[in-house]
Amino acid sequence: MERSLPVWVLAALALVLLMALPLGWLGYVSLGGEDGATLAHYRQVFTDGALRQALWNTVVLAFWVGLASLAIGAPMAWLAARTDLPGPRLIRGLILASFVTPPFLGAFAWVMLAGPNAGLLNKLYRSLTGAEGPLLNVFGMPGLIFVVTIYTFPYVFIMIANTLELIPSDVEEAAAMLGASRLRVALSVTLPMVLPAILSGFILAVLQALALFGSPAILALPAGFHTVTTQIWALFQYPPKVEMAAAFSVPLLLATALLLTLQKRLLGRRGYAAIGGKGGRRRRIPLGPWRLPALAACLGVLACSIFLPYAILAKAAFARAWAQPLTADNLTLANVAFTFQQGSTRSAILNTLELGVLTACVGAGLAALLAYVINRKLIPGHQALAFLTLAPVAIPGVVLAVALFVTYTRPPLLLYGSLTILFIAYLTKELPVGYAQSDATFKGVHPELEEAGRILGAGRLRVLGEITAPLARSGIIATWCFVFIGVIRELSASIILFTPNTKVISVVIFDLKEEGEFGAIAVLGLFMLLMTFAAVLVVQTLLGRDFVGGKE
Amino acid sequence: MRAARPAACSSVPLVLALSVALAAAPALAQDVRVEAARKEGKVVWYTSLALSSAERVAKLFEAAYPGITVEVQRTGSERILQRVMQELQANLRLVDVIHTSDAGHFVLLKEKKHLLRYTPAGADALAPGFKDRDGYYYGLRATVNVIAYNTKIVTAAEAPKTWKDLLDPKWKGRLVTAHPGYSGVIATHVLALAQLHGWDYWKQLAQNRVMLVQSAVDPAGVVASGERPVAVDGGDYTFYQTKKKGNPVEIVYPKEGVPLVVSPTAIAAWAPHPNAAKLFTDFTFSRELQQVLADSEGLYTGHPEVRYPADKPRLSDLKLLQIDPEELQKRNEEIKKRFVEFFGA
Numbered sequence: 064m065e066r067s068l069p070v071w072v073l074a075a076l077a078l079v080l081l082m083a084l085p086l087g088w089l090g091y092v093s094l095g096g097e098d099g100a101t102l103a104h105y106r107q108v109f110t111d112g113a114l115r116q117a118l119w120n121t122v123v124l125a126f127w128v129g130l131a132s133l134a135i136g137a138p139m140a141w142l143a144a145r146t147d148l149p150g151p152r153l154i155r156g157l158i159l160a161s162f163v164t165p166p167f168l169g170a171f172a173w174v175m176l177a178g179p180n181a182g183l184l185n186k187l188y189r190s191l192t193g194a195e196g197p198l199l200n201v202f203g204m205p206g207l208i209f210v211v212t213i214y215t216f217p218y219v220f221i222m223i224a225n226t227l228e229l230i231p232s233d234v235e236e237a238a239a240m241l242g243a244s245r246l247r248v249a250l251s252v253t254l255p256m257v258l259p260a261i262l263s264g265f266i267l268a269v270l271q272a273l274a275l276f277g278s279p280a281i282l283a284l285p286a287g288f289h290t291v292t293t294q295i296w297a298l299f300q301y302p303p304k305v306e307m308a309a310a311f312s313v314p315l316l317l318a319t320a321l322l323l324t325l326q327k328r329l330l331g332r333r334g335y336a337a338i339g340g341k342g343g344r345r346r347r348i349p350l351g352p353w354r355l356p357a358l359a360a361c362l363g364v365l366a367c368s369i370f371l372p373y374a375i376l377a378k379a380a381f382a383r384a385w386a387q388p389l390t391a392d393n394l395t396l397a398n399v400a401f402t403f404q405q406g407s408t409r410s411a412i413l414n415t416l417e418l419g420v421l422t423a424c425v426g427a428g429l430a431a432l433l434a435y436v437i438n439r440k441l442i443p444g445h446q447a448l449a450f451l452t453l454a455p456v457a458i459p460g461v462v463l464a465v466a467l468f469v470t471y472t473r474p475p476l477l478l479y480g481s482l483t484i485l486f487i488a489y490l491t492k493e494l495p496v497g498y499a500q501s502d503a504t505f506k507g508v509h510p511e512l513e514e515a516g517r518i519l520g521a522g523r524l525r526v527l528g529e530i531t532a533p534l535a536r537s538g539i540i541a542t543w544c545f546v547f548i549g550v551i552r553e554l555s556a557s558i559i560l561f562t563p564n565t566k567v568i569s570v571v572i573f574d575l576k577e578e579g580e581f582g583a584i585a586v587l588g589l590f591m592l593l594m595t596f597a598a599v600l601v602v603q604t605l606l607g608r609d610f611v612g613g614k615e
Numbered sequence: 616m617r618a619a620r621p622a623a624c625s626s627v628p629l630v631l632a633l634s635v636a637l638a639a640a641p642a643l644a645q646d647v648r649v650e651a652a653r654k655e656g657k658v659v660w661y662t663s664l665a666l667s668s669a670e671r672v673a674k675l676f677e678a679a680y681p682g683i684t685v686e687v688q689r690t691g692s693e694r695i696l697q698r699v700m701q702e703l704q705a706n707l708r709l710v711d712v713i714h715t716s717d718a719g720h721f722v723l724l725k726e727k728k729h730l731l732r733y734t735p736a737g738a739d740a741l742a743p744g745f746k747d748r749d750g751y752y753y754g755l756r757a758t759v760n761v762i763a764y765n766t767k768i769v770t771a772a773e774a775p776k777t778w779k780d781l782l783d784p785k786w787k788g789r790l791v792t793a794h795p796g797y798s799g800v801i802a803t804h805v806l807a808l809a810q811l812h813g814w815d816y817w818k819q820l821a822q823n824r825v826m827l828v829q830s831a832v833d834p835a836g837v838v839a840s841g842e843r844p845v846a847v848d849g850g851d852y853t854f855y856q857t858k859k860k861g862n863p864v865e866i867v868y869p870k871e872g873v874p875l876v877v878s879p880t881a882i883a884a885w886a887p888h889p890n891a892a893k894l895f896t897d898f899t900f901s902r903e904l905q906q907v908l909a910d911s912e913g914l915y916t917g918h919p920e921v922r923y924p925a926d927k928p929r930l931s932d933l934k935l936l937q938i939d940p941e942e943l944q945k946r947n948e949e950i951k952k953r954f955v956e957f958f959g960a
Contacts, residue, residue, distance in 0.1 A: 113955065179788075181842035202826065285827050287959030300796055301697040302948065384862070386840040405670060406686055472705040479705040562702060563659070563688040563709060574690055577797060578666055579833035 070524070072442065074432050078451050081491055085466035086458075089316075092469045093309035104310035114311060117294040120283070121273060121315075124208060124290060128272035129265045131212040135364055136219030136268075137261060142357055143220075144227035147347045149358050154365070161368040162217035163595050165552040165569070166210075167277025168588045171576060172372030173210045174281065175379060177201040181386045183375065202286040211278050213368040215271045219264035226260035232346040259329045266326040270319055274459035276555035277569075281576060291315050292461045296558060309469060312462040320457040373592075379585035398582030408587065411566040415551050418482060418567065419594075422489040423547040429490075430497030430546075431504075431539050435527065438505040439513075449498075456495040460555030463488055468559055480562045488556040493546040500545055504538025505531075537605040544598040551594055648894060649680060655888035657684045658895045661699065662714045663692040663799060663878065664756070665832045665853060668912045675907065676898050683891050691830055692717040692799025692878075693951075699883075703729070711892035714755055714880040716831070716850075717799030719944030721752040721879045731882040733893060735900040737918075744877055744937070745917030752881035755899055756908050757915040758850035759873040759933060760804040763835065766863040768844040777869045778808060781847050782819045791826040791834050791843035792958075796951045800831035800876045804848045805950050806943060807874035807936045814953060820847065821957040839864050850876065855913035855927065872934040877917070 094100045108114050142148045143155060176184050179197035188198035200206055230253070238252045239245075279290040289297065291311065298308040350357055379385040383395050402408055433452050437445045455463070467488055471478035478484040508531055516526040532539070554569040561570045568591055575584045652658075662669045666689045673685035690698070692715035702709055713724070724730050730751045738746065738753045745754030762781065764774045775781050781790065795802040808816055826843050828834060834846035835853040839862035846854070851866055851873075858864045880899065882892045898904060905918040915923070915930050923929065 178840075178842045180844075181837075181840040284829075284960045287824075287827055289960050293960075297796070299697065299701070300693065300951070301700055303697070303701065383860075384839070386842075401667070401670075405666075406673075406684070407688065477705060480702065480707040480709070562707065563661070563686070563698070575666075577691065577829035577833070578689075579828065579830065579836035580666060581836070 068442065074429065074436065075442065075444075075448050075451075077429075078433070078448065081487065081494075082451055082454055085463070085470045085491075088470040089309050089312060089462070089466035092306055093313055095306060104306045105313075108307055108310045113289070114294060117289040117291050118314065120204070120288055121291040123204065124211065124279070125269045125272040127208045128211045128215055129269040131208060132216040132219045132268035133261065133265050135212065136216035136264060137223055139216075139361055139364065140220045140223035140227060142350075142361065144224045145348055146350050146357070147354065148350065148361070149354060154358075154361050157365040157369055158217050158220055159599065160596075161214055161365065162221075163548055163552075163599055164214060164368065164372075165277070165554070165588075165591065165595075166214040166275060167281060167554055167569070167572070168376070168591070169214050169368065169372050170210050170278040170281040171572075171584060171588065172375050173201045173206070175375045175385055175581070176371055177206065183386070184371075202282055204283075204286075204288075206286075207279060207282045210282060211272050211275060212268075213364065215268045216364075218267040218271060219261075222264035222267060223257055223260045226257050230256050236346075263326045263329050266322050266329075270322055270456075273315060273319060274461070274555065276461055276558060277573065280573070292459065292555060295461050295465060299559060305465070305469060308465050312465050315459055316457065316462050319459060323457050376585045376588050376592075379581050380589055382582070385581050385585075398586050402583045402586040405583075407563070407566055408571055408583075410564070411568050411571045412590075414482060414485075414565060415567045415569075418485055418489060419547045419550045422486055422493060422550045423543045425486075426490055426493050426497045426546040427501075427539055427543040430494060430501040430542055431532075431535065434498055434501035434505045435531065438502065439510065441523075452498045453495045455491045458491075460488075460492060460553065461559065463491060464556035464559035467556070479560070480565065482565050484560050485557060485565060485567070488560055489550045489553060492553065492556065493549045496549060497542045497546050500542040501535075501538065504535045504542070507538070508534045541602045541606050544602045548595050548598050551591060648890060651890035652680070652888075652894040653682045653891075655891045656682070657686055658888050658891035659686045659688065659709055659711045660714065660895065661688045661690075661695045661710045661712070663695055663716050664689065664714065665830075665856075665912075668908075668914075671907070671911070672899065672904065675904065676895055679898065680894065683894070685895065691794075691797035692720065693795070693797055693802065696720045696723075699724070699729070708883070708885045708887055710883050711886040711888050712880060712882055712895060714878060715799045716758075716876050716878040717802050717943065717947070718877060718879055718938070718940035719802075719942075719947055720799070721747065721881055722940050722944040723947075724881065725749065725751045729884050731884045731886065731889070731892075733882050733896065735893075736897045737902070738900050740919055741900075741917035742919065744875070747879070752879040753900065754877040754917050755880040756905075756912075757875060757877045757917065757930070758800060758852045759868070759875055759915070759930075759935070760800065760807070760831075760848045761851045761854065761873060762867040762869060763838050763846045763849065763854040763864055764867070765838050765841050765844040766865050768841055771865070774865070774867060775845060775869075776867060778812065778816070778847075778871055781845070782816070782823070784823065786845060787823045789843055790820075790823055790845050790847050791828060791837045792820075792847045793831040793834055793849055794827055794829045795954050797829040798831040799878070800850045801848055802947065802950050803876045803938050803943060804874045805954055806946060807938050809950075809953075810938075811871060811936060817954065818957050821959075825958065827958055827960060835864065852913040859913070868928060868933055870934070872936040875930075875935040875937055 093104055094102070096103055143151050148154065176182050177199040179185060179200040179202065182197070182199065182201065184199060185197040188194065201210065235248050235252050238248045243251070274292065276292040276296065279293050283290055284293060295308045295311055298304045298311065378389055380398055381395060382389055382393050383397070384393060387393050433448065436442060437449045467484055468479065470476065471484050478487070512530055512534070513526050516530045521529070552569060554573060557567050557570050558573060561567065568587055572584050572587050575587070660673070664672070669687045669689050673687050676685050677683065695713065695715050696717070699710060699713060721730070725747070732750050734750050735753060741753060747753065762775055793801045795805045805817065825847065826837065828837060831849050832853045834849035835857040837843050838846045839857050854864055854866045858866070880896065882889065882896060886892045902918060902920050905916040905921050908914040908916055909921050909923050913924065913927060
């Protein structure tokens with residue numbers, strides 16, 4: 064018997080507790096009645112017209128976001144991966160920036176850009192054309208779909224670009240030599256090979272849209288409609304209907320689980336040996352006269368997700384009135400002073416940093432441990448463990464929060480009101496991301512080095528500490544940063560779990576939004592972006608070196 | 616930081632005046648109270664007063680009583696009630712002083728025995744509508760709900776004069792309202808107008824595709840930016856402040872009457888810092904602080920000696936629509952439910 068076995072078993076048990084306990088309570092509460100189990104809450108949820116409408120709105124939103132993300136992400140992935148598009152690194156860098164921008168900040172920026180009357184783009188449009196109506200209206204379903212899409216398409220992009228880069232060109236060339244037209248090659252050779260990636264990118268985008276809270280709260284509520292997430296949050300209003308919130312969470316949970324299973328199937332039966340990793344040249348297709356228009360199109364999309372929103376946030380942060388031109392007497396540092404002098408902002412920044420660092424440390428450690436155990440098949444049932452580690456992907460933040468709320472507001476574990484409950488939420492939410500990253504890391508560390516250590520008489524833990532960990536170090540630090548970025552932007556779970564002492568930056572931003580304090584929101588938003596990009600920079604540097612090192 | 620808010624600079628003489636005034640109180644008893652409060656170190660204030668105003672009150676208190684900090688937790692009235700009840704359910708006792716703009720909350724909290732019976736110094740002299748008959752809560756400030764419009768987009772002649780004018784289809788897509796699920800000022804307002812014109816008023820108003828924001832503070836910003844030229848509700852003090860800052864905003868006091876919103880304050884029965892809570896509550900009812908609320912915030916108060924800015928109408932000149940706190944408490948859920956039904960969210 065392996066001496067280190069208890070360590071692995073303990074880690075596995077912690078995981079089960081982390082996952083199974085809240086979901087168990089969620090189910091229990093949703094069925095809870097005065098006298099025994101009842102389906103009354105479910106009946107209420109599905110017969111209430113307003114709740115059904117929210118459910119339908121979410122379906123509409125998710126579907127169109129999925130489709131629109133595909134329409135933007137797929138061509139961009141193809142351009143970046145397979146053509147001689149100018150500035151591919153710049154494009155990828157900007158897509159990464161869209162990927163890490165908190166969607167609720169983007170939504171907030173777009174209120175200032177495309178509010179039908181005061182929005183700056185609409186003002187510009189009206190002054191240029193003399194038109195009466197607005198060019199864009201960000202409040203409402205189309206606006207919501209647009210804003211969510213520009214921060215969701217990177218999921219599709221990454222999925223498809225990665226696949227395209229693995230397909231060698233020779234298959235396509237063979238088809239071309241056999242006389243197939245370009246279109247035919249694309250449709251009958253390339254497309255089938257990337258189809259799983261396309262579908263699974265679509266599903267990822269849909270999942271994102273289903274789980275979002277901030278963007279619908281900022282763009283849908285003013286237009287007078289709810290999505291499932293905002294509705295669940297509204298059910299906590301006094302007098303709270305926690306049972307109904309729990310019951311209303313279950314369809315969302317089932318939908319995400321279903322979609323994820325579907326995605327796994329799609330990726331699982333890849334079946335085309337061509338996409339096998341190494342080998343094969345990839346030739347870039349010359350775009351010819353289309354090079355610049357293609358670049359312009361890509362930059363146009365990125366202007367929507369990065370340039371315009373960041374510019375308007377910067378303006379709002381340093382202007383007295385964001386809707387007025389930025390003249391000398393409209394410039395001010397008062398917003399900055401006001402934001403940071405406020406007591407609740409300061410403690411929120413500290414809370415966010417504390418939670419970010421703590422979750423990143425524990426998360427990266429746990430993810431590394433689990434990835435190691437699973438990769439090296441150290442305990443029986445390691446596959447089940449892998450499933451459990453990845454399972455939280457299927458739990459939208461709001462649902463996780465409801466589950467944690469009902470679990471930890473009652474004895475024996477009274478954690479509501481402490482940072483611990485937020486820590487648990489973040490850890491659960493970020494574990495899949497961390498695991499995926501660590502898994503890739505450990506796959507890159509060959510077991511034979513460890514075996515050498517074992518043969519020389521070192522125990523498994525010593526080998527882990529002295530051989531594996533140093534080799535996996537930059538991968539683990541990258542995991543740390545991914546988790547950190549995920550934590551500092553988290554809103555959908557925090558908004559239900561916070562108490563005044565445990566506010567985080569995203570919650571303060573949301574509070575300020577409800578009061579219409581645009582300047583302060585912009586200041587805090589930029590601060591949050593600064594922290595995010597600092598973390599991104601660390602990842603880039605580390606992994607960049609890794610790539611170079613690997614090729615030598 | 617260089618760009619301190621102007622109010623912070625101008626507050627120095629005021630703090631002096633406050634300290635002098637407070638020192639005039641029986642010195643010894645006061646010392647003991649302050650010492651006890653200082654030992655507690657802070658007071659936690661859940662408040663629905665607009666953030667910048669609440670921060671100003673906190674700064675003034677901290678300057679008058681060094682060593683005691685005010686932890687401002689500002690959110691909407693309805694959110695405050697939700698927080699208090701949610702925390703109680705989880706056995707958390709965090710709040711010292713509760714201040715919302717939904718008088719119904721205090722009926723509920725008193726009934727559930729969550730309030731401390733405490734009469735702040737000088738509170739006896741407050742106007743009648745500002746006092747709970749059992750002595751559990753007192754009105755810290757008041758505002759009235761008004762209509763406001765952007766003068767760059769709407770002329771004075773075009774502007775709506777009455778609540779019913781807002782029902783005209785010409786305002787379709789041009790109105791903004793705050794939310795009774797968030798704001799006590801608005802919850803009071805919704806009930807007042809439902810009593811005046813019937814629920815049909817709200818149903819018809821919703822036909823004009825009104826933009827929904829949350830806080831009663833927010834319509835002022837929306838109107839100032841021009842996103843919607845007319846606000847159908849909101850506390851007059853927020854529009855007054857916005858106008859004072861040079862924004863093109865004008866206030867209309869409709870002839871049918873304006874809903875008066877008195878915002879009570881009370882100390883929690885289980886307050887973790889009871890002495891600091893009492894000291895803070897006394898401070899907020901001092902004539903000087905009440906005068907600050909009137910001057911720099913444009914609020915009304917119940918204090919008999921407070922003088923108001925010349926460019927604000929007297930409360931006595933307005934036709935006030937009064938709401939019974941008990942009625943407001945009883946119909947709290949109905950108000951929110953109907954509003955959501957009409958407006959969609």
